[in-house]
Every structure is written in C-alpha cells, then in structure tokens.
Amino acid sequence: xxxxxxxxxxxxxxxxxxxxxxxxxxxxxxxxxxxxxxxxxxxxxxxxxxxxxxxxxxxxxxxxxxxxxxxxxxxxxxxxxxxxxxxxxxxxxxxxxxxxxxxx
Amino acid sequence: xxxxxxxxxxxxxxxxxxxxxxxxxxxxxxxxxxxxxxxxxxxxxxxxxxxxxxxxxxxxxxxxxxxxxxxxxxxxxxxxxxxxxxxxxxxxxxxxxxxxxxxx
DNA sequence: GTCTCCCATAAGTATGCACTTATATATTCG
DNA sequence: CGAATATATAAGTGCATACTTATGGGAGAC
Numbered sequence: 001x002x003x004x005x006x007x008x009x010x011x012x013x014x015x016x017x018x019x020x021x022x023x024x025x026x027x028x029x030x031x032x033x034x035x036x037x038x039x040x041x042x043x044x045x046x047x048x049x050x051x052x053x054x055x056x057x058x059x060x061x062x063x064x065x066x067x068x069x070x071x072x073x074x075x076x077x078x079x080x081x082x083x084x085x086x087x088x089x090x091x092x093x094x095x096x097x098x099x100x101x102x103x104x
Numbered sequence: 105x106x107x108x109x110x111x112x113x114x115x116x117x118x119x120x121x122x123x124x125x126x127x128x129x130x131x132x133x134x135x136x137x138x139x140x141x142x143x144x145x146x147x148x149x150x151x152x153x154x155x156x157x158x159x160x161x162x163x164x165x166x167x168x169x170x171x172x173x174x175x176x177x178x179x180x181x182x183x184x185x186x187x188x189x190x191x192x193x194x195x196x197x198x199x200x201x202x203x204x205x206x207x208x
Numbered sequence: 209g210t211c212t213c214c215c216a217t218a219a220g221t222a223t224g225c226a227c228t229t230a231t232a233t234a235t236t237c238g
Numbered sequence: 239c240g241a242a243t244a245t246a247t248a249a250g251t252g253c254a255t256a257c258t259t260a261t262g263g264g265a266g267a268c
Contacts, residue, residue, distance in 0.1 A: 007115040012256075013108050023188060029215060042257060044216055049255095063214045063265040071192045074185070078192075081178070081185050084127060088175045116226075133245060146227060148246055167235040167244045 002054075003076045009053035010077075014038060015046040019055055019069065026059070026068040106158075107180045113157035114181075118142060119150040123159055123173065130163075130172040 010016045014036060021027065021035060033043045047067055050056040055073035059066045114120045118140060125131065125139060137147050151171055154160040159177035163170045 001117055003120070004115065004117050007111055007120070011108065011111040011115040013105055014256085016107070016111070030213090038256090039258065040215070041217080041259085045256075048216085065215060069188075074188055075192075078185055078189065081182055084173075084178055085182065088179075118226085134243090142226090143228065144245075145229085145247080149226075152246085164245095169245060 003080055005053040006055065006073065006077050009049050009055055012046070014042075015049060018043065018046050019050055022056060022067055022069050026066050028064045028066050030064075032067070107184055109157040110159065110177065110181050113153050113159055116150070118146075119153060122147065122150050123154055126160060126171055126173050130170050132168045132170050134168075136171070 010019065017036070018032060021032060029040065029043055029047065032047075033040050036043065047056065047058075050067075051058060053073065054070060056067050057070045059068070114123065121140070122136060125136060133144065133147055133151065136151075137144050140147065151160060151162075154171075155162060157177065158174060160171050161174045163172070
C-alpha cells in the first residue's frame, strides 16, 4: 500500500521534522544536519526513507545533495484525509470559510 | 507529540483498516474480528492503540464492547495536512470546486 | 597528485512493535 | 450454582527500525 509508506515515513518525529524543515526551503544534508541532535548518517537514512515514500526529491550539485519536498508525495495522505473529512461538517465549514477568504 | 500518536496509529495497514471499517458504523470487537485474518487479541490491541491516539471511542454494553470513530481524533492530522496544502494550488483548486458543488 | 569536505552505505545494537498462545475478567444463560 | 460467551491482559517471539561508529567514494581546494 502506498499510503502505508507515507504514514510510516511521517510517523517518526525527527523524520517528520526533517520533512517540515524542507517544506520551508530546499536544503543540503549538512544544513539539515545542523538542526537536529542526530548524526549525519541518521539524517541521510531519514532522507532515504522520505525519498522512498515519494515525499522528497534529490538534486545533486557538486559534492552536495540538495533535498526538497515533492508536493505530489502528500497526495495519497491528502486523499485519505479527505475521505474522512465528511465526518466533521464543522471542520469542512472552517475550511470553506478559509477558502472564501482566499477568494477575496 | 500528539501528531506522532495519530501517524503511528494509522501507519499499520491492518490497524488503519480497522479504523476505516469503524468509519462505516459502530461495531463490536467480534464483528470487527470477523473481517480480519488476525486473532481477537490482535484486534483488541489495535483498538487499544487507536483509543490511545484518540481515534476511536469505546462503549460497553453487557459483555460486549462497541467501538466507533472519534471525529475529533483526526483533527491533528487534518491540521497538519492543511498546513501543507499550500504547496499544491492544483489540489486546493480541486477541493474548492468540490465545495462549490456542495454549496449548490 | 593529496587533502579535505560532503554524503551514502555497511555493520552492529538496542528498542519497538505486531503478532501469537495462554490466561484473566466480566457478563449472560441454563 | 456452572458453563458459555465476549473482551482484555500477560508473556513470549520474530522482525522492523532508529540509532550509532566505521568506512567508502566522489568532488572541490591546495
């Protein structure tokens, strides 16, 4: 199951934090490493898992590897969540209002 | 982190399937058990994890235990996803159109 | 060339986890 | 009461996983 890979990849707190950090901007591995209290191999391993789940993309430049979020990677998760949004009309309302504000 | 419990709870395929089954309607443990090729204790353990993550609620009636989805439990996940929806305008468009149809 | 630098991979370890069987705890039924 | 039913918990097991240190390998810097 493809959803399983996405859920599993995001289930680990530090790995999810790596993803969230990359959501801000593209970063190299060493830049990422600076923000976390784990070793460089640990970061590389997390990136490999995120990449395997389709959540991030890699770009090599010289001896550096830059990683960025792949927007398409979250689509399975978004789709799954959307199937269950039907259970909370109040939250759909909230979202509707948000989108109305965006239209103006 | 509360999100971590939700992600972890939904990361396991059979546990996520249990949740999805409960999304249809409230069910007793033995009813749930019938749908899965695992033992009754396994089901009870999955339900305990889902309950710990705030995703399901329990109701005792006699010697039976009925479980149902707790809509509030998915809010952390929905909020997390919504933070990253900003990355895909095309998906937001899709959702916008869906909501417009619901308005009519 | 050699020396750093940046990153990935290998290998090992310890903990977590999803399952099993066995047993405990209630509750209903006869 | 005792027997059957419904569920939870205990205990054990095998495998996944999140980390570590050590090493490999390629691309600038000198």
